[in-house]
Amino acid sequence: MKVVKFGGSSLASGVQVEKVYQIVSSDPERKIVVVSAPGKRYADDEKVTDLLISCAERCLKGEDTHDLVDTIVGRYQSIAEELHLADTIIRKVKDDLLSLLASDKTNPSAFIEAVKASGEDNNAKLVAACFKHKGLNAHYVSPKEAGLLVSNEPGNAQVLPESYERLYALRDQPGIIVFPGFFGYNTDGEVVTFSRSGSDITGSILANGVKADLYENFTDVDAVYAVNPHLVSHPREICELTYREMRELSYGGFSVFHDEALIPAFRVGIPVNVKNTNNPEAPGTRIVSERKNTNGPVVGIASDDGFCSIYISKYLMNKEIGFGRKVLCILEDYGLSFEHIPSGIDDMTVILRQSQIDETLEKEITARLIEELHADEVHVEHDLALIMMVGEGMRQKVGTNARASMALANAHINIEMINQGSSETSMMFGVKEAVEDRAVQALYEEFFSTAKV
Amino acid sequence: MKVVKFGGSSLASGVQVEKVYQIVSSDPERKIVVVSAPGKRYADDEKVTDLLISCAERCLKGEDTHDLVDTIVGRYQSIAEELHLADTIIRKVKDDLLSLLASDKTNPSAFIEAVKASGEDNNAKLVAACFKHKGLNAHYVSPKEAGLLVSNEPGNAQVLPESYERLYALRDQPGIIVFPGFFGYNTDGEVVTFSRSGSDITGSILANGVKADLYENFTDVDAVYAVNPHLVSHPREICELTYREMRELSYGGFSVFHDEALIPAFRVGIPVNVKNTNNPEAPGTRIVSERKNTNGPVVGIASDDGFCSIYISKYLMNKEIGFGRKVLCILEDYGLSFEHIPSGIDDMTVILRQSQIDETLEKEITARLIEELHADEVHVEHDLALIMMVGEGMRQKVGTNARASMALANAHINIEMINQGSSETSMMFGVKEAVEDRAVQALYEEFFSTAKV
Numbered sequence: 001m002k003v004v005k006f007g008g009s010s011l012a013s014g015v016q017v018e019k020v021y022q023i024v025s026s027d028p029e030r031k032i033v034v035v036s037a038p039g040k041r042y043a044d045d046e047k048v049t050d051l052l053i054s055c056a057e058r059c060l061k062g063e064d065t066h067d068l069v070d071t072i073v074g075r076y077q078s079i080a081e082e083l084h085l086a087d088t089i090i091r092k093v094k095d096d097l098l099s100l101l102a103s104d105k106t107n108p109s110a111f112i113e114a115v116k117a118s119g120e121d122n123n124a125k126l127v128a129a130c131f132k133h134k135g136l137n138a139h140y141v142s143p144k145e146a147g148l149l150v151s152n153e154p155g156n157a158q159v160l161p162e163s164y165e166r167l168y169a170l171r172d173q174p175g176i177i178v179f180p181g182f183f184g185y186n187t188d189g190e191v192v193t194f195s196r197s198g199s200d201i202t203g204s205i206l207a208n209g210v211k212a213d214l215y216e217n218f219t220d221v222d223a224v225y226a227v228n229p230h231l232v233s234h235p236r237e238i239c240e241l242t243y244r245e246m247r248e249l250s251y252g253g254f255s256v257f258h259d260e261a262l263i264p265a266f267r268v269g270i271p272v273n274v275k276n277t278n279n280p281e282a283p284g285t286r287i288v289s290e291r292k293n294t295n296g297p298v299v300g301i302a303s304d305d306g307f308c309s310i311y312i313s314k315y316l317m318n319k320e321i322g323f324g325r326k327v328l329c330i331l332e333d334y335g336l337s338f339e340h341i342p343s344g345i346d347d348m349t350v351i352l353r354q355s356q357i358d359e360t361l362e363k364e365i366t367a368r369l370i371e372e373l374h375a376d377e378v379h380v381e382h383d384l385a386l387i388m389m390v391g392e393g394m395r396q397k398v399g400t401n402a403r404a405s406m407a408l409a410n411a412h413i414n415i416e417m418i419n420q421g422s423s424e425t426s427m428m429f430g431v432k433e434a435v436e437d438r439a440v441q442a443l444y445e446e447f448f449s450t451a452k453v
Numbered sequence: 454m455k456v457v458k459f460g461g462s463s464l465a466s467g468v469q470v471e472k473v474y475q476i477v478s479s480d481p482e483r484k485i486v487v488v489s490a491p492g493k494r495y496a497d498d499e500k501v502t503d504l505l506i507s508c509a510e511r512c513l514k515g516e517d518t519h520d521l522v523d524t525i526v527g528r529y530q531s532i533a534e535e536l537h538l539a540d541t542i543i544r545k546v547k548d549d550l551l552s553l554l555a556s557d558k559t560n561p562s563a564f565i566e567a568v569k570a571s572g573e574d575n576n577a578k579l580v581a582a583c584f585k586h587k588g589l590n591a592h593y594v595s596p597k598e599a600g601l602l603v604s605n606e607p608g609n610a611q612v613l614p615e616s617y618e619r620l621y622a623l624r625d626q627p628g629i630i631v632f633p634g635f636f637g638y639n640t641d642g643e644v645v646t647f648s649r650s651g652s653d654i655t656g657s658i659l660a661n662g663v664k665a666d667l668y669e670n671f672t673d674v675d676a677v678y679a680v681n682p683h684l685v686s687h688p689r690e691i692c693e694l695t696y697r698e699m700r701e702l703s704y705g706g707f708s709v710f711h712d713e714a715l716i717p718a719f720r721v722g723i724p725v726n727v728k729n730t731n732n733p734e735a736p737g738t739r740i741v742s743e744r745k746n747t748n749g750p751v752v753g754i755a756s757d758d759g760f761c762s763i764y765i766s767k768y769l770m771n772k773e774i775g776f777g778r779k780v781l782c783i784l785e786d787y788g789l790s791f792e793h794i795p796s797g798i799d800d801m802t803v804i805l806r807q808s809q810i811d812e813t814l815e816k817e818i819t820a821r822l823i824e825e826l827h828a829d830e831v832h833v834e835h836d837l838a839l840i841m842m843v844g845e846g847m848r849q850k851v852g853t854n855a856r857a858s859m860a861l862a863n864a865h866i867n868i869e870m871i872n873q874g875s876s877e878t879s880m881m882f883g884v885k886e887a888v889e890d891r892a893v894q895a896l897y898e899e900f901f902s903t904a905k906v
Contacts, residue, residue, distance in 0.1 A: 247798065247799070248797075248798060251771070251798045260769075309874075311875065316713070318704070318790065318792065319790065320790075321785055321788060321789070321790045322781075322785050324781050324791065324794070325778055325781035325782055325785055328775075328777050328778035328781065329778055332774055332775050332778055335774060336774070337771065337772065337773075337774045338777065339771065339796075340795075340796050340874075341777070341794050341796065342793075342795075342872055342873065342874030342875045343792075343793050343794065343872065343875050344701075344872075344875040344876030344878075344879060345700065345701060345704045345876070345879075346700070346876075347875045347876055348875055349874055349875040351874075395867075395869075396867065398861075398862050398865055398866065398867050399858075399859075399862030401858045401862075401868055401871065402855065402858035402859040402861065402862035402863075403862075405852075405854045405855035405858050405859075406852075406855040406858075406859055408851075408855065409851050409852030409854075409855035409856075410852075410855075412851055413851065414849065414851045415854055415873065416874060417873060417874030418854065418871045418872075418873040418874060419795055419796065419797075419871075419874070420795065420868065420870060420871040421762075421793075421795030421802055421804075421869060421870030421871060421872070421883060422764065422795045422796050422797040422800045422801055422802040423797030423798070423799075423800055425797075426797060426798075430874060
């Protein structure tokens with residue numbers, strides 16, 4: 001049994017929904033279909049979810065929402081018309097939206113949550129109607145009736161463990177289940193949405209709940225690429241990567257997945273197959289617990305910018321028990337999370353996301369480090385990028401670092417920081433943002449120009 | 454004006470003291486001479502300081518010390534005889550030692566301190582007598598009369614700031630001053646010794662006190678070598694290195710100096726010249742504030758073993774504010790100081806000297822990390838060596854890391870850890886102890902086989 005999830009761009013138009021139908025009907029194992037709200041049809045298009053949020057916000061301010069409602073319903077309508085569906089489904093969508101907008105607003109957050117989630121909910125109904133119209137035994141299932149219970153954290157709901165047992169019962173329902181992504185219900189029966197990539201989360205939870213053999217995640221790319229395609233033309237596609245590799249690449253700036261979305265599936269070892277709705281024949285990328293094919297030492301190269309470093313030096317620092325801890329305590333006072341702490345004998349550097357600190361905070365932290373810890377010198381450097389080379393067991397391979405640093409040297413790129421020594425799966429280089437792209441290109445060239453991944 | 458310090462091997466015999474005399478008398482700038490106790494004359498010989506410690510300990514137990522006293526006095530006597538000095542000086546030495554051994558023992562630590570320090574004190578008297586005998590205007594000065602005041606920390610005395618002003622007056626004393634190294638006096642007038650390399654400390658303090666132009670430190674090697682001579686035959690001699698480089702090399706296992714000994718001189722920018730008593734014509738190694746000659750990127754390569762790493766992994770660690778701090782708090786509970794903390798997304802590794810923890814403590818820390826911090830996995834790895842490549846501004850040189858890691862790769866050495874990113878002056882590689890020597894040799898070959906340092 002497979003759980004199949006389709007993203008917003010896979011459901012943005014009738015043509016796209018037709019493709020989804022073809023994919024689902026071509027494989028009897030595809031039993032549970034998780035759908036997003038209709039996404040963008042073209043670069044400047046608006047996502048239905050964004051329209052719904054604007055609509056809910058206007059409503060709360062008591063402003064008129066007729067035009068927005070028309071636009072939203074129009075999106076569903078154009079899909080329905082393309083697919084020659086009866087008008088009844090669109091009337092249902094419109095009635096549902098209008099009654100939601102007219103509902104109780106004493107809790108504005110709960111109101112927004114419910115309106116926001118209707119994008120997926122109505123799309124699931126529409127897709128189910130389409131499948132039925134085309135002769136498939138398919139039906140919509142609500143997260144409420146399926147028992148998808150979540151914590152009451154709007155925009156960041158966490159699945160409650162008891163959900164999995166309830167969801168297992170979906171296996172016994174005859175026919176194909178069309179399930180809206182992005183939200184569940186709290187124990188009071190109210191809608192609560194997941195974080196970004198919410199439909200990925202729903203698919204992952206359902207895959208775990210029904211103990212699926214495979215979780216297929218359809219997007220609009222043929223595969224996860226070994227490097228950002230904006231930096232390298234026709235980059236290598238990754239056939240298979242492990243959860244750990246996926247997580248390191250995600251951290252390093254790969255946006256195909258919000259890696260945490262896949263946790264429920266990962267936890268029970270269900271493989272995930274990333275595929276392309278527009279090219280379903282392509283094998284896509286499999287994300288698995290353990291990777292058999294070894295390929296080269298590097299499976300992917302990711303990079304992310306917006307980091308800064310706080311350099312702290314103090315003579316005899318390495319003899320002062322508790323110094324490092326005190327530095328971290330000060331950062332913790334401001335709720336700052338750090339990424340890395342390279343250290344010398346008399347100095348340490350804390351690397352963190354610079355979006356966390358502004359100039360005022362920077363000055364305050366600097367002052368405290370000098371006054372409270374008697375640091376000799378503190379200075380902050382901005383605009384650093386971290387480049388992550390990822391590959392299982394890479395660290396055990398003699399010479400990987402040598403190849404990487406030689407490639408960077410040949411491209412005249414100075415390495416500000418190297419972090420190697422904890423993760424078996426990755427190696428990290430810090431460079432100035434200005435040379436980030438060139439650094440990624442140089443590393444890609446070194447590890448992918450000949451090796452087969 | 455120069456402060457000149459001679460180590461134990463430079464004063465172990467009459468022949469050696471004769472060389473010291475030649476050195477001092479050959480340069481009128483050599484005004485203050487700091488002496489150690491007589492050291493080893495040959496590999497299996499005993500140092501006078503070690504004999505004195507045994508003697509004091511026996512004395513405290515009420516055991517007979519005649520033979521030891523004879524051996525100790527015999528050492529001074531043989532030097533005096535070689536130099537044809539009058540018997541009076543040896544009688545003074547013996548009387549001094551016997552009266553010390555007969556002195557108050559209610560505070561055993563103070564008793565041991567006084568006996569221990571007599572090795573240097575009597576040697577200073579002997580050397581002064583020798584200089585005078587040879588016609589030099591030289592005299593012994595006691596740290597007490599010079600005002601070298603120290604904190605009351607036996608074996609780890611710290612100079613009190615007011616000492617410097619008092620020591621400045623030594624400039625005005627006519628002739629050559631012979632000053633015993635290794636100890637000062639607390640404010641109660643009792644002897645308190647410095648830590649290891651105590652005579653280096655005394656010389657450094659005097660250089661600061663009299664605002665010397667140069668602090669010459671005579672040992673038994675021609676220079677500081679770029680690498681451990683046991684690992685590489687005829688290693689490059691270092692002409693000049695900065696304080697920072699010296700400190701990093703010291704940390705990395707270079708034993709020429711205990712770098713902290715030089716702090717008092719460093720603080721006021723007095724250059725230090727390491728020279729060879731047995732080959733005073735050799736220029737030696739100058740340790741300075743700033744280095745003009747740039748040489749290659751690397752000035753020296755040091756290594757030290759006996760490190761272990763504690764690996765800690767926990768899913769979503771990097772989102773958990775305070776995790777790193779909590780780990781350090783646990784280590785601090787046991788008074789452990791750490792060296793480095795390389796980190797991944799979901800893992801961090803703490804590298805520390807393994808002499809600090811035994812098996813029991815290791816288990817206790819592991820258990821606490823799992824129970825209190827809910828770490829998913831904790832494991833300890835032993836027998837790591839840290840290799841330190843040192844050179845000012847090295848980090849800014851594109852390709853240094855590439856050359857180093859390529860050299861290690863070509864020698865089939867796996868790099869367990871790289872720490873680069875905080876110090877401008879060094880780059881550190883962690884390897885297994887088993888390959889430590891080969892790693893140092895490979896790096897030396899890469900950076901010194903052609904470059905001129």
